[in-house]
Amino acid sequence: MHLTGLNHECLLHLFSFLDKDSRRSLSFTCHQLREVFMDPRLWNLLLFTSPCELRRDNFVLGPSLRYLTVCWYSSRVLQVCNIEDWLKSSFQRDICSKHERLVSTFLAQVRHMCPNLLSLTLSGCGHITDQDVISTLQSCRKLRRLHLENCVRITDSSLQAVAAHGVSLEEVKIDFCRNITQTGLQAVKKKRPGIELSAERSADMIPDSTPEERVPLRRTLQKVLQFS
Helix, strand or coil: CCHHHCCHHHHHHHHCCCCHHHHHHHHCCCHHHHHHHHCHHHCCEEEECCHHHHHCCCCCCCCCCCEEEEECCCHHHHHHHCCCHHHCCHHHHHHHHCCCCHHHHHHHHHHHHCCCCCEEEEECCCCCCHHHHHHHHHHCCCCCEEEEECCCCCCHHHHHHHHHHCCCCCEEEEECCCCCCHHHHHHHHHHCCCCEEECCCHHHCCCCCCCCCCCCHHHHHHHHHHHC
């Protein structure tokens, strides 16, 4: 029996075992398989291991998306993206300019096209901001799980949005986000005691400084060691 002799539902099931690139390659073989590739029901889970993958055309966003993960485990995150903007060299700024809006732009598409999102994990996304998190919580009202890890621009403003807009949230993890404070964590626990909240190292890390601050030598050395 030829593959195209199967009905749409069977093909959907078979496609579910393939990775994004394999699905895309098959979709170019015939119109029937292209329809399977474009079916939103195929795309209830998406995993990206680098922001550059967000540029590819090997996936489909739609209302069936339930679980989304964007992770970037790279030395570039620690050595370039995680440095405060005012401390970056022109070379480092040039590197960041090539990708700094990628995740934010992608999240805007998710907010518009994926209202049924249940779980969102962002790890190593050094350029996402509080506004990205706030807007996502406002748009994806069914979100139950939020995990932010090593997202250095996230502050207590995101925690305030968790309490105000995360109406369906059951679990929130904020790990290694250096600009989160104990005050912000305690405020969420007080306002939303039903949320399972954890924050590994976030409130214990050295927060960002500004050009106007006189950073003590000890603090500077700690930060150098942190990124070495």
